[in-house]
Amino acid sequence: MLDRETFGQITETLGRFVAEQLIPAEPAMAEAGAVPPGLIAQMAELGLFGMALPEEWGGLGLTLEEEVELLFILCRASLSFRSVLGINNGVGSYGILRYGSDAQKRRHLPRLASGERIAAFCLTEPDFGSDAASIRTSASRRDGGWVIEGTKRFITNAPEAGVFTVIARSDSGSRDHKGLTAFLVERNTPGLSVGPTDRKLGLAGSHTADVVFSDCRIPEEAILGAEGEGFRIAMSALERGRIGIAASAVGMSLRLIDEALAYAGERRSFGKPIGEHQLVQAMLADSEAEAFAARSMVLEAARRYDAGEPCGKQASCCKLFATEAVGRIADRTLQIFGGAGYMRDYPIEQLYRDVRVLRIYEGTSQIQQLIIARQMMRDGASPLRRQ
Ligand SMILES: Cc1cc2nc3c(=O)[nH]c(=O)nc-3n(C[C@H](O)[C@H](O)[C@H](O)COP(=O)(O)OP(=O)(O)OC[C@H]3O[C@@H](n4cnc5c(N)ncnc54)[C@H](O)[C@@H]3O)c2cc1C
Known part of the structure; x- marks a missing residue:
């Protein structure tokens, strides 16, 4: 765990990087079909390939709570950027870190943390x-x-x-x-x-x-x-990964809400900004409430994970809720943009398509529902039942 000042500096630097470098690069990245190598190098320099890895292996040594806070910021930019480094921090390194031999750790972890190896x-x-x-x-x-x-x-x-x-x-x-x-x-x-x-x-x-x-x-x-x-390794890697996917959904939800807010303030209809129409306000408010709920869930699950408490059900709850929510939020944002939201000239069209996969990979929404319900049935009802 980093001291709050160092962590604050990291979040500030990342916030600037996202706003000044990643978001402006989105159209060109989509056109080229690849993240520019220069941006990958900068992400590596910021230590993002090793967010989840301990310092002894060249990582940032973050707790999961700190990692999700960085993902809330990073994933305001196209989810393609996170995808480039997500496996190094998640299912691609977790098994090595938890179950690998010393020789495997020495061979792979430093290179995964630095981004030299994907x-x-x-x-x-x-x-x-x-x-x-x-x-x-x-x-x-x-x-x-x-x-x-x-x-x-x-x-x-x-x-x-x-x-x-x-x-x-x-x-x-x-x-x-x-x-x-x-x-x-x-x-x-x-x-x-x-x-x-x-x-x-x-x-x-x-x-x-x-x-x-x-x-x-x-x-x-x-x-x-x-x-x-193998199955246990894969499932435990995916369990942790689901909190990360949910955090990515939260970051993108916040971006989409900001885009919706900015547009609702400047676009006018019937003599006033569309954001002053109550039906548009309802869409903004629903999105804000869902993003707040998803963010709170992700932080709570990450804290449980860091405390070593079982959190398989909570990880699935986060993934289910946050990824379904960002789908609704992307849809509302596109609606607020009207016809412009459907056009490639605005970022919403790309972001709308990007978020769809969050409900599919690392376990579909239906699989999350099965995991949650299975555990509920196993635990049974009780007046002292904690979530
Ligand atoms: C962009 C992308 C990247 C990916 N990256 C990776 C990767 O790096 N590594 C990797 O291993 N995989 C990866 N995947 C695969 C992904 O994890 C699977 O697509 C996902 O787990 C679903 O499996 P499937 O596509 O075979 O769908 P299926 O399992 O065939 O499911 C089809 C539909 O049936 C539903 N369904 C299935 N079984 C049940 C059930 N028991 N009850 C209710 N509904 C059910 C599903 O929810 C889904 O709606 C990736 C997928 C995508 C799209």
């Missing part, structure tokens, strides 16, 4: 997304190491990544989560190839692709954690 996390497959326990990519023992066979789909940062956390079925007789193991596979490993970059609805500057493993041989030391622990 991480990818490979769980989803062509036939299995939400039903992750059923994945079929196989890992078989051979010649003292492992051979991986299979295809992973929609993998964020696959075109750029240097190290892939891969969840594969190491027990060929199993059909459920118990037979899964996590592996670290490096980019230049023979048998690993990356497919063409996917064409997507939004997140123009963030790239996803298939990752194909064909007779991909890796050494025994590539195993992450213990054999059979």
Whole structure:
């Protein structure tokens, strides 16, 4: 945890960077379909690739509460920017940090924290997304190491990544989560190839692709954690990641509300600014209330996480609420902009498309509902029940 003064300086610097560099770069980034290398270098210089990593590995050593506060600021700019560094701070480094050997930590964490190396996390497959326990990519023992066979789909940062956390079925007789193991596979490993970059609805500057493993041989030391622990590693990484996704949704909600407010103050109809019409005010107020609720939830969940309390249900509540809320907020903001909101000349059209994915990746809204309800049923009703 940083002292408040240092943390205050970081948030101030980040706020300026977002306002002066990232937001103005959004149209060009969308046009080019990539985040400019100069901005990636500046994000690395600010330490953003290592927000979630301890100082001993070259990270900023932030608590999750501090990290989400930075995400509230960073994600006022297009979510493509966060996407470039999100896996390094989340599902791509979490397994190494929590379950990795000393040698794995030494090899990967400093390079992930500095942004020199990009991480990818490979769980989803062509036939299995939400039903992750059923994945079929196989890992078989051979010649003292492992051979991986299979295809992973929609993998964020696959075109750029240097190290892939891969969840594969190491027990060929199993059909459920118990037979899964996590592996670290490096980019230049023979048998690993990356497919063409996917064409997507939004997140123009963030790239996803298939990752194909064909007779991909890796050494025994590539195993992450213990054999059979892959599902647990993936789920615990995703649980933490969901609070981060929710924080991104909050940052973007605040941006969208600011855009709506500015436009409502300057655009006039029927002789007055549209923001003076009560029906427009209702849209602004609903958005503000939802963003406030989402922000409060994310901070509370992050505090619980930092205190070491179980927070799987709370992480899912945050992801469900904050990502559904930002969808509604983007829709209202576009409505407040009227026809201009539908046009590429204004930022709303791009931001509206970007936020849609938040309800899908790292567990769809329906999967969050299942996790929340399952735990509620397990805990049961009680007058002393805490949320
Ligand atoms: C831009 C982008 C980036 C991504 N990055 C990564 C990445 O880096 N790594 C990675 O591993 N994956 C990644 N994914 C994949 C993502 O996590 C999956 O798309 C997501 O988990 C949903 O899986 P699916 O697409 O197979 O949908 P499906 O599982 O086929 O679900 C289809 C629909 O059915 C619903 N559904 C499924 N099962 C149930 C159920 N039991 N009850 C109720 N409803 C249900 C879902 O909610 C959804 O609405 C990415 C996806 C996108 C779009």
